[in-house]
Each structure stands twice: as structure tokens, then as C-alpha cells.
Amino acid sequence: MTSLFDRHHAVLDAAVAALTDRGFWSPFSEVPSGKIYGETAREDGAAAYAALLNTPFALPGHPESGRVGAELSPWGPALGITYPAADVPSLIAAAKAAAGAWAAATPEARVGVCLEILARLNRISFTMAHAVSHTTGQAFAMAFQAGGPHAQDRGLEAVAMAWAEMIRFPATARWEKPQGKAAPILLEKHWTLVPRGVALVIGCQTFPTWNSYPGLFASLATGNPVIVKPHPAAVLPLALTVQVARAVLVEAGFPADVVLLAADAAGAEITQDLVRHKDVAIIDYTGSTAFGDWVRRHAGEAQVFTEEAGVNSITLAATDDFAATCANIAFSLALYSGQMCTAPQNIYIPAGGIDTDQGHQSFEAVAQALASAVDALLDDPARAAGLCGAIANPATLARVTAARSLGRVIRDSTALPEGRSATPLMLAVRADETGVYEAECFGPISFLIAVPDADTGIALAADLARRKGAITAALYDTDEDRIARAIDAFAQAGVNLSINLTGNIFVNQSAAFSDFHVTGANPAGNASLTDTAFVASRFRRAMWRRPTAA
Amino acid sequence: MTSLFDRHHAVLDAAVAALTDRGFWSPFSEVPSGKIYGETAREDGAAAYAALLNTPFALPGHPESGRVGAELSPWGPALGITYPAADVPSLIAAAKAAAGAWAAATPEARVGVCLEILARLNRISFTMAHAVSHTTGQAFAMAFQAGGPHAQDRGLEAVAMAWAEMIRFPATARWEKPQGKAAPILLEKHWTLVPRGVALVIGCQTFPTWNSYPGLFASLATGNPVIVKPHPAAVLPLALTVQVARAVLVEAGFPADVVLLAADAAGAEITQDLVRHKDVAIIDYTGSTAFGDWVRRHAGEAQVFTEEAGVNSITLAATDDFAATCANIAFSLALYSGQMCTAPQNIYIPAGGIDTDQGHQSFEAVAQALASAVDALLDDPARAAGLCGAIANPATLARVTAARSLGRVIRDSTALPEGRSATPLMLAVRADETGVYEAECFGPISFLIAVPDADTGIALAADLARRKGAITAALYDTDEDRIARAIDAFAQAGVNLSINLTGNIFVNQSAAFSDFHVTGANPAGNASLTDTAFVASRFRRAMWRRPTAA
Incomplete structure (x- = not known):
């Protein structure tokens, strides 16, 4: 466990510092260059993507009662990939079964796993670029940046914010209340982080990774199992993400089902059943205002974070x-x-x-x-x-x-x-x-x-x-x-x-660690990437206290 | 403005430090002693309370279409005090009219006002003790502590947490993105704090101040006007609080209506209309689970913080x-x-x-x-x-x-x-x-x-x-x-x-700056006093950015 945290400790520290500085900072290069990603990265990514086409996507051990998948590239071809499909009760049960071990892990262990997932996602950025391009229609260069390193930046930002919040208050304290001339009252106090519960991330078609990673990694770092619900037309980028996450989890000794894929078919979406499920405690949603409004109204006691639509x-x-x-x-x-x-x-x-x-x-x-x-x-x-x-x-x-x-x-x-x-x-x-x-x-x-x-x-x-x-x-x-x-x-x-933007910077662009994306202060969304409120309610603190010796 | 902030800066700094230490700390003495509160404080408090009885309570400039008030002391006598009553549209309109000036104030100015309100509330702790005792039935010593200094501690805790969160990220940043051999892209960025909107605090009868101050001061410090809705049987403690708040606001150059009292009559409560009002953006509620459930379901887009009931x-x-x-x-x-x-x-x-x-x-x-x-x-x-x-x-x-x-x-x-x-x-x-x-x-x-x-x-x-x-x-x-x-x-x-509590410390006791009161992690309440989540979503950040010179 500790080794993953130690391995990525430097980037975590830098990320936390960047949150506060809010100047330019990114550990994941946006340049799709062989010098950075490896001489053969471009060809390897193309080959890896090609090998995925027209095959069943592998998610070992994932709940599966059948297969779904009908992605059509906006550039033309059908992807021909099928994904494991499971009904809502099976997904929730799997998430709950995995929840205990994940909740019991230390923040260091969880953050270490998150950072390793991000590092491995970075290494497959070329593969991801093809997956994103052929589901969203983004041109390759943009798909590489927005679907790869920029999305990873946003994921890291959420992990860093969650980490900062988890360690914001001490795990133990000594409470000594003076009693005049009598001996003081002495208590030792200890706090345990209590994750909120099963988290649901509802992805959109246009930015399946960039818009999903903040919620995914914020919930994951704070100890919640996550069900990733991709748009039926853009499953592959999130399936790859889930695949990487599950592999890292298993290697680190955790249940793979801490991260699950809720693939479904257009016209037979399971999103509403997931949103209404009493055990879903956190929902991150990106999409239309019409469905966002439905989500907000039907989420019950779940904490809902949305990015909806607006008129810019x-x-x-x-x-x-x-x-x-x-x-x-x-x-x-x-x-x-x-x-x-x-x-x-x-x-x-x-x-x-x-x-x-x-x-x-x-x-x-x-x-x-x-x-x-x-x-x-x-x-x-x-x-x-x-x-x-x-x-x-x-x-x-x-x-x-x-x-x-x-x-x-x-x-x-x-x-x-x-x-x-x-x-x-x-x-x-x-x-x-x-x-x-x-x-x-x-x-x-x-x-x-x-x-x-x-x-x-x-x-x-x-x-x-x-x-x-x-x-x-x-x-x-x-x-x-x-x-x-x-x-x-x-x-x-x-x-x-x-x-007065006139140079090589555009109003469309939002940089992790500097720009808070969406303010949460108008109907375009009720959350902001990534401010404190985005992470703070994803877990709670429970205390035990007892008298201690002077 | 600045003078209030400067006047209380030391206690603010100490409060912020106490939040992180979580050892014993309290600036407001719980000892009802003349040595601390002034030689004549006890008698002055009794006289001040007596003078309030059987009179119309004065809230200069407060919206008023009539008078309500039928408090009966659990110790016997009727209080005979009447309070200004106003309908919901009038209260909301007054709050919105006051909102702009309060939102435009600096965090320093707002926090300075909050700290001055708390300091003045501390000075009337003996008066407050009578008011709390004769509405809640608490014995005098407990009413003094829980209704006075302990409640003030919880208020200060909320102000300190809000302050820490408001200054957590810088107000300005310089963003310099390298462009290889070309000149870097340089942007200056600035962030404005955007309060969430009209806040509603719904008080309970048993702890009218202790349970209301966290929400009241958290919303106030972060720039939101607050409508304080007391329990019809325990109006006086919150009326005194509102009176002090309005006086400080006016002296500091702000509209009195930044803090309003929503007094109503038992059997003709206006709480539901307030909760359902589209302009109410924050609700802090303490009370039964039955009504808490109603509040959570009918609050619409308002952010709801609750302390409800449970079985200890x-x-x-x-x-x-x-x-x-x-x-x-x-x-x-x-x-x-x-x-x-x-x-x-x-x-x-x-x-x-x-x-x-x-x-x-x-x-x-x-x-x-x-x-x-x-x-x-x-x-x-x-x-x-x-x-x-x-x-x-x-x-x-x-x-x-x-x-x-x-x-x-x-x-x-x-x-x-x-x-x-x-x-x-x-x-x-x-x-x-x-x-x-x-x-x-x-x-x-x-x-x-x-x-x-x-x-x-x-x-x-x-x-x-x-x-x-x-x-x-x-x-x-x-x-x-x-x-x-x-x-x-x-x-x-x-x-x-x-x-194993066996000494002069009891399971009932929850100390500000050390114990998070209610975890938010079971049905006894969805919020915790006072963690980051309790303050973080009460305001947002909006940015402006523009190119800047190298």
C-alpha cells in the first residue's frame, strides 16, 4: 500500500501546492510526442485501439449478465466492442461488498491507488485518444489532450483536494479542560474518516473522461466505491478507465469492484434506476439540464454534483x-x-x-x-x-x-x-x-x-x-x-x-489547478471543479474519546 | 469596517488555530462570575430580562405587519413579549434588498461584523441566560453556559471555519503557460466570492441559540442575508440575537435587514412557506426528523443542513x-x-x-x-x-x-x-x-x-x-x-x-473547536458542526482573467 503512496508522494505534494498557487501547473504533458510518451507510443496506441475493435472488452471478475455495446464512430465505422452488462441490484451489491475494505484503507493507501491509476492512464494516453476521438468525434489532437492529460490533470486535482481535506484536521487530539484548582479533565480523541457510500458517476458523450474524472477520483480517494455509468455512445474511454482502475486495485490488494462499469444500451438506460436507488449516496452528473433536473429531484438523500447546460x-x-x-x-x-x-x-x-x-x-x-x-x-x-x-x-x-x-x-x-x-x-x-x-x-x-x-x-x-x-x-x-x-x-x-483574449488562449479553455470549472453559482451546474465543496461532503468524521492520563 | 476586523483579529487567529489543534479552547468564559462578566453583570442581566417582559420587543426598522408572541416560561409565568411579524414575501424582499451590500463587503468586513456581534452577545450572557431559561426550561446555570458562551463558541467556530475557507485560495493569481520556444501565455486571474443567497435558520425550542448560531454565523460570514425563524415557544433568545446583529450591522454601515427575525405564532407557522420559497438558497434546520424529512424534500435547490433526532x-x-x-x-x-x-x-x-x-x-x-x-x-x-x-x-x-x-x-x-x-x-x-x-x-x-x-x-x-x-x-x-x-x-x-467517562465530563457534552457535533453520517443529521462541508457550499468563486504583460 504504502509503496504506491510513496511512489507518487512528490506529485501529490506538488498538486496540493498548485491548488493553492493556482498558477499554471500540469504533471501530465499535453504534447503527444514520442519524446515524452515513448518512441513507439503513437503506433502502440493505434495498435492497442485497433485490437480492441470488434471484440468483447475484458473486465475480469466484473458482474456480468450479458453484453451491450453499439458505439458508432462519428468518423464512420462501428466500434464493434461489447461490454459486460449487469442489472442495478447486481452493481449495487458488488459495490457494497467492496465498500468495507476500501473504507477501511488509510487515506494514504487510497490516494496511492488513485495516483497509480492516473499514472497508468497517462501511459495509455494515445490509446485513450483514439477511444475518445471515435466516441466523441473530437479530432485526434484534441482527443489526446482533453481525453488524456487534461482529464488526468482534473482527476489529480480532485485527488489532491480530497487529500488536503482528509488531512485538514488531525486524526487524534488531546483535550485538556482546566478545572480551576482541581485537576484538569483530560480526554484523548480520535477521528475515523467515514465514507459517504456508493458513488455514481454519470458520464456524457462529448467529454467522457474529462468530465467524469473529478467525481470518480474525488469519491474514490475519500473511500467510496464508484459505479461509472458511461453514455451508451461513449463507453470505451470509461471502460478503459475502469479497466485500469480495477487492475491497480487488485494489485494493491483491494476488491476490483471498488470501481464498476454500468454499461447499458441506448433506449434501455439504467441511469434512472441507479439515481433512485436508496444505496446510492453520491452522484456526479454531466449532461443536459433537463435530465440534470430529474436527477436532482429524484436523488433522494444522495449528494448530487452537476455540470449541466447554459448559454455562454x-x-x-x-x-x-x-x-x-x-x-x-x-x-x-x-x-x-x-x-x-x-x-x-x-x-x-x-x-x-x-x-x-x-x-x-x-x-x-x-x-x-x-x-x-x-x-x-x-x-x-x-x-x-x-x-x-x-x-x-x-x-x-x-x-x-x-x-x-x-x-x-x-x-x-x-x-x-x-x-x-x-x-x-x-x-x-x-x-x-x-x-x-x-x-x-x-x-x-x-x-x-x-x-x-x-x-x-x-x-x-x-x-x-x-x-x-x-x-x-x-x-x-x-x-x-x-x-x-x-x-x-x-x-x-x-x-x-x-x-480580451487575442492570443493562443481561448474562452473555451479551463485549466486544472487554476481555473475553477463551473462556479456552481448559476443553473449551469451546482458544483465547481475542484473546490472544497466538491470533496468535503464525500466523507465524514466519527470520533471516539476516552479519559487519558495526565 | 477594518477596525472591527482588527479589533477581533487575535481571537480569529486563535480560533482558526484551535480548529486545527482540536484541543480545549474557548474565548468565552462559561463561568457566570462577576469577576469575568463585571461586578453587576448578574443583577444587570436580571434587570434587563425583567424590563423585556410584557413589552413589545424593539427591532428598529424591521419589517412588521403586526405583532406575535405567546411565550410561556416552563417555570410558570407568561413572558408577555410581542415581536414584529411579517409575511414571507416581505421577509424575503427585505433580505434580498440587503443582500447586495453584504455580498459586496470584503470577507474581512463581514467577519469583523460577525465577531463584534459575538462579542456583544457575550456581554449580555446573563440576560440571555434568563431568556433561554424561561423559554427552554433549562436551569439558570445551564442556560447561561449553553445559551451564552457555549453557543457563542459554536458561532465563533463557524466564523473561523468560514474565514479559513474564504481565504483558502488566493484572490488573484498569475498563470504562465510555457509555449516551447515561443513566449509564454500570461494571464492574470482574479476571483470574487459569490454568496449563495438568502439563508434561513430554523431554530428549535430546547437550544435556540446553541443550535442556531453555527448556521447563522456560517451564512452571515460567507455573505448571505439570514432570516432567523425561531420556535414560537422560544423566540426571545433569537430575538435578542437578531437585535444585537442588526445594531452591529447598522453601526458598520450595512443594512439592518441582513439579519431578520421570522417570528410567527404556534399553529400559524410560516416555516413551510419559507422553506419552499424559491429565493431561499440555504436552510439550517434543527428539530424533529419528521419535519426535517419534510424540509429536505421540499427545499428545492436550497442547500439544507440538518440536525434531526436519533436514539443515543x-x-x-x-x-x-x-x-x-x-x-x-x-x-x-x-x-x-x-x-x-x-x-x-x-x-x-x-x-x-x-x-x-x-x-x-x-x-x-x-x-x-x-x-x-x-x-x-x-x-x-x-x-x-x-x-x-x-x-x-x-x-x-x-x-x-x-x-x-x-x-x-x-x-x-x-x-x-x-x-x-x-x-x-x-x-x-x-x-x-x-x-x-x-x-x-x-x-x-x-x-x-x-x-x-x-x-x-x-x-x-x-x-x-x-x-x-x-x-x-x-x-x-x-x-x-x-x-x-x-x-x-x-x-x-x-x-x-x-x-469510560466517569469524571466530570459527560456523553451529552460537545465542545466547540474539538468535538464535531453530529457526524452527518447517519440519519441524526446531514451536517456536522463545524466541518468544512458546513461552510464550503455557502459561497462560490467567480473568476475574471485577462492577458497580462510579462
Whole structure:
């Protein structure tokens, strides 16, 4: 046990320090390079992925009453992989049977196991990249980063936060109460960490690992068995994760069933039965607000952590680098075809235009410049595919088609040569067309909203965030007074705000150990990755005390 | 603002240190002495209390559409005090109107206000003692301690925990991401604390201040306006608290309505409307499990922290000081006539008796020794009244009467000369009479349960705690192996365990800064006073970031 903790102690210490510093820090390189991951890592990953296709996925000892699996790559082929399926009572029973040994382990032992799981996941990042790309539609480079090292960073962040919280108070104390001239009352006190119970992680299709690892590792580190419920269209990335976790658990002397896979079939999902089960004590959910609302209402006494949907915004007030502004926004709109929870949807632009380093630009000029920036970015088909990736869910393509009639088309969406794809659709609408732009329109769809002035744009964006949720907001402005007002408005709406991003950093990006992802302070989610509240209620402390000698 | 923070900075630092040490620490003396509280404090407190009787309670500027108030002292007289009453929409509107200024205050300013409120509450501890005694029935000495300094300790503990959490992460950071040979990406990041929203504190009759201060001060320190809803029979202690809070707020330049009193009339309570209100974002509740269950189910998106009911236990396995064991247990049974949430109800005793320093004692001998210890403790009427106090709620007296038929009476309950009173009723029952002893029987009622052996007693007590909740458990034993098994069993049931208490310390007692009160890990409550989880979700962090120069 101790050896795993010792092996990873240095990275744990650095991670805990990074939590407090909140500067840039990452132990898992985002560069898919043979120099870092091994000369043959790229080929090995491709081969490992290929070997998984059209076979039964191996999870030794996992509860299994049958097999499910019907993943179709957004890039074309069926994966042909089947996974063990078990009914809800079997999964819960297996989790409960494994719970005792895991709860009894020391925090050091549990954290050691978590860190070893993450280290091994890092080593299979190329394999994971293929798995993520062929379930989410993310282009390979993004799938490598977001599905591999960035997800591992978020997992490590959760482990570090959980560790910091578990050791925050001492395990023992001596309590000496003076009694005037009499001898003091002396008690020794001891605290045991009590895990909350069976944890359920409900993954999404678009970021199966990145969005699941925080809850998975937070629950695991704090002593809870975890049932991982993948989206039926994106099972493989989490199946690989569960496979690695179970292997490490067994090697460390723990029951494999501390981590379980709840694979199911589209149309016959077992999610609701899991959520309603009385023994499920923790739920981490990423997905739509509609189902999130159901989860929150039906979870009973389970503690629920959610990342749901929202409407992210950009307000264009002014810029001293118009070209870079347009290029930066174009990238944010194109990246993974708007399928990121952080992607902007509503772009508020004063109807009278904005001041720029290229002179005053009318609303129409700004709209055209943004469209042109997207066109330029996607001019090369290979680069376009590498940026936009493919569309994860066919419903998103249908939404793009239907959306064309919602406004005046500034830039039409087109298919790319590779995969099920759609480039950004950009529509101009009036500020009073709230019925159009106030709902989340998931996918590569953005609305350029003509507002009376920039302050109104800020107010509308912040108000919408407060009412419907938002994970990100962006502002381009040169007026420091207005920037200060916007900072207040978006903070009160509980949205993270990015100001004047023009370089190689984008509003969509959220960095572990620095950015708290989702604030928990508006309807886009009730939790934040990874703050104290995300880990603190996953376990409790029980004391025993007795008199002790002076 | 800063001056209040500076004034109390030393005590804050000491409180934060005490949280981590978890040894004995208290800045508010529990000794009701003129040397500490001022030569005339006792007389001043009595006079101040007398002046409040039969008058309208003054809360300047408080929303008011009428007056309510019908408190009857368990010691006899009607208080004759009326309090401003306002309907739920008025209270919510007032809280929301005050919220902005309070949210915008720095953590230092808010914490300074909280610490000043606590300091002033400490100065009126004698007045508060009368108010608590005449609403709860606690004897004066206990009302002073539990209603005054001990409650203030718990309030301070919540402020310290909130402060530690608010400053846990920096307010600003510099994020520098290397870009190989290119210049790094540089961002400055800033975080604003975002309070959760309107907080509701629902007080109970028996410990109106002690049980309300943690939630009140945790919400207040983290920036939320607080509506304090007292039990209709115990308004005055919280009205005094609200009065002090509002005075400090106004002096510090904040709206008085940051803290509001939701007084109502028995039979016309507004609690449910408050709980269901969409703008109530935090609820702290102390009370019955039945209403707690309703609160948890109807709170919507509000974060709910509860202390509910449970069945506390003592297991007698063996002792090397039989007399002191019986005396200690007798005190725990008599103190405030069993009306503490920490009071023991079920005493598990092996049917074959236990080994003691006075030789083997049969079940009957143990039962009689316990009864005799209670008799001896209450032999002097003045001492008995000072220990038992009075019965807060007439329903508790009725319960005592009805309970006599539930088992074989080992010691009958009797009235004391003063107040509505009842000394401990002790009943012997069989282990299979679960219908009798597995339910909470609030008040001075205990069951001596004959169990096959001590291990069975431990198992029954722990199992009941897991199923029905328990805040305390006690064990008397000399077998270290069995003690170790009990430690495991009660920890898994989420109960704090006291072992072999024989001196001037009792299972009922829970010390701020050392004992986490309620674990949150069984049905006796979903929160713990005061751990990180109790404060962490009362506020969130929103970021703004922008490029910065190298």
C-alpha cells in the first residue's frame, strides 16, 4: 500500500501546492510526442485501439449478465466492442461488498491507488485518444489532450483536494479542560474518516473522461466505491478507465469492484434506476439540464454534483486588435464544432458597431469579419477537420439544419470531407428575439445579437447567465470602467469571465489547478471543479474519546 | 469596517488555530462570575430580562405587519413579549434588498461584523441566560453556559471555519503557460466570492441559540442575508440575537435587514412557506426528523443542513469503577431532563450482568444502582431543579406519563417543586421489544435493555444508529479488544463514541473547536458542526482573467 503512496508522494505534494498557487501547473504533458510518451507510443496506441475493435472488452471478475455495446464512430465505422452488462441490484451489491475494505484503507493507501491509476492512464494516453476521438468525434489532437492529460490533470486535482481535506484536521487530539484548582479533565480523541457510500458517476458523450474524472477520483480517494455509468455512445474511454482502475486495485490488494462499469444500451438506460436507488449516496452528473433536473429531484438523500447546460456569451464592446479578436473568437466557435460546454453561443454586438484599431466597424462589418475569420481558419480541409472534429450526436446535425431559419445567416454551416461534420453556423438576430437565443442551442450554432450598446449586451448576457446558466463569458473592450462594471455583473451571475483574449488562449479553455470549472453559482451546474465543496461532503468524521492520563 | 476586523483579529487567529489543534479552547468564559462578566453583570442581566417582559420587543426598522408572541416560561409565568411579524414575501424582499451590500463587503468586513456581534452577545450572557431559561426550561446555570458562551463558541467556530475557507485560495493569481520556444501565455486571474443567497435558520425550542448560531454565523460570514425563524415557544433568545446583529450591522454601515427575525405564532407557522420559497438558497434546520424529512424534500435547490433526532445509547460491558460509572450515567440522564439531543436513551446491559470493581453485578443490580445514583443525585430539591431544569414542551410530560406502561419501571419519574418538571423515568425492557426502544422517546425516559452479551449490545446500538440515527454513544468496558470492536462499529454507524467517562465530563457534552457535533453520517443529521462541508457550499468563486504583460 504504502509503496504506491510513496511512489507518487512528490506529485501529490506538488498538486496540493498548485491548488493553492493556482498558477499554471500540469504533471501530465499535453504534447503527444514520442519524446515524452515513448518512441513507439503513437503506433502502440493505434495498435492497442485497433485490437480492441470488434471484440468483447475484458473486465475480469466484473458482474456480468450479458453484453451491450453499439458505439458508432462519428468518423464512420462501428466500434464493434461489447461490454459486460449487469442489472442495478447486481452493481449495487458488488459495490457494497467492496465498500468495507476500501473504507477501511488509510487515506494514504487510497490516494496511492488513485495516483497509480492516473499514472497508468497517462501511459495509455494515445490509446485513450483514439477511444475518445471515435466516441466523441473530437479530432485526434484534441482527443489526446482533453481525453488524456487534461482529464488526468482534473482527476489529480480532485485527488489532491480530497487529500488536503482528509488531512485538514488531525486524526487524534488531546483535550485538556482546566478545572480551576482541581485537576484538569483530560480526554484523548480520535477521528475515523467515514465514507459517504456508493458513488455514481454519470458520464456524457462529448467529454467522457474529462468530465467524469473529478467525481470518480474525488469519491474514490475519500473511500467510496464508484459505479461509472458511461453514455451508451461513449463507453470505451470509461471502460478503459475502469479497466485500469480495477487492475491497480487488485494489485494493491483491494476488491476490483471498488470501481464498476454500468454499461447499458441506448433506449434501455439504467441511469434512472441507479439515481433512485436508496444505496446510492453520491452522484456526479454531466449532461443536459433537463435530465440534470430529474436527477436532482429524484436523488433522494444522495449528494448530487452537476455540470449541466447554459448559454455562454461574448460581448464585443471595443478592441484595439480587431483581427486578433476575430481570429480568437473564430477559433472558439470552430473548436470541436461548438460541442464544448465552454463554447460561446451568443455574441452581443452593439447595433451601431464598435471602435477598433481598424476604425469604427459597423455591426455588419463585425459580423462579416467574424465569418471571414472562421472561413480563413477552416480554409484548409485537413486543418478544418483537425479543429472541428466530427459531430458526436446526429441530433446536433439536425439542430444545425433547423437553426438556419432562426435568423439571418451570416455564415452557413457546411460539411467537411471527414466524418459527420458541421462547421459553424452564424446567425444575426435582434435583441428582442429572446425566444431564439435565450435557449441553449448545442452545437456549432452562434447568434450575433444586435444590442443598443455594449452595457446592454453585458447586462443581457449576465442576466441570461443568472437565469439559464452559463459556464463562460467573454468580453472585448478597451473601456476600463465598463470592464469593471462587466466584472461585477458577471461575478454576480456566477460566470467566469475572460477579457480580451487575442492570443493562443481561448474562452473555451479551463485549466486544472487554476481555473475553477463551473462556479456552481448559476443553473449551469451546482458544483465547481475542484473546490472544497466538491470533496468535503464525500466523507465524514466519527470520533471516539476516552479519559487519558495526565 | 477594518477596525472591527482588527479589533477581533487575535481571537480569529486563535480560533482558526484551535480548529486545527482540536484541543480545549474557548474565548468565552462559561463561568457566570462577576469577576469575568463585571461586578453587576448578574443583577444587570436580571434587570434587563425583567424590563423585556410584557413589552413589545424593539427591532428598529424591521419589517412588521403586526405583532406575535405567546411565550410561556416552563417555570410558570407568561413572558408577555410581542415581536414584529411579517409575511414571507416581505421577509424575503427585505433580505434580498440587503443582500447586495453584504455580498459586496470584503470577507474581512463581514467577519469583523460577525465577531463584534459575538462579542456583544457575550456581554449580555446573563440576560440571555434568563431568556433561554424561561423559554427552554433549562436551569439558570445551564442556560447561561449553553445559551451564552457555549453557543457563542459554536458561532465563533463557524466564523473561523468560514474565514479559513474564504481565504483558502488566493484572490488573484498569475498563470504562465510555457509555449516551447515561443513566449509564454500570461494571464492574470482574479476571483470574487459569490454568496449563495438568502439563508434561513430554523431554530428549535430546547437550544435556540446553541443550535442556531453555527448556521447563522456560517451564512452571515460567507455573505448571505439570514432570516432567523425561531420556535414560537422560544423566540426571545433569537430575538435578542437578531437585535444585537442588526445594531452591529447598522453601526458598520450595512443594512439592518441582513439579519431578520421570522417570528410567527404556534399553529400559524410560516416555516413551510419559507422553506419552499424559491429565493431561499440555504436552510439550517434543527428539530424533529419528521419535519426535517419534510424540509429536505421540499427545499428545492436550497442547500439544507440538518440536525434531526436519533436514539443515543450507552452500552455497559464492564467497569473498574462501578460507582463512578453509575454516577456519570445518572448525571447524563438527569441533565435538563433528557431534553438534549445528546442525551442517552437506550442503555444496553448484559442480561447476565457485568463485571465491576465491586464484583459481578446482575442486570437487576446494575439497574438498581443506576436508579439509586439518579436518586442520590436528585436528593436535594434545589440541586435537582438546577440539574433537571423544567420541561420545555407539555407534550414531553405527556410522553413520560404514557411511557410508564412501556416496560418494567425501575425508577419512576416525579415532579420537582419548581416548574413543569419530570425526573428520569427508567424502564427495563427485553432486547426483543424493539417496538418500544427503537423509536426516539424524547425527554427524561430511558430504557435498560437486557441483551445476551455486551457485543450484542454494541451491535444493536450501532445498527440502530445506522438506521434511525444517533448523535452520541457511550461504552463502559475493560476489555480492550471489545473496545476496539466497538470503535469500529460505532464509527461505521457514524456516531461519536465516549468510552469510560466517569469524571466530570459527560456523553451529552460537545465542545466547540474539538468535538464535531453530529457526524452527518447517519440519519441524526446531514451536517456536522463545524466541518468544512458546513461552510464550503455557502459561497462560490467567480473568476475574471485577462492577458497580462510579462
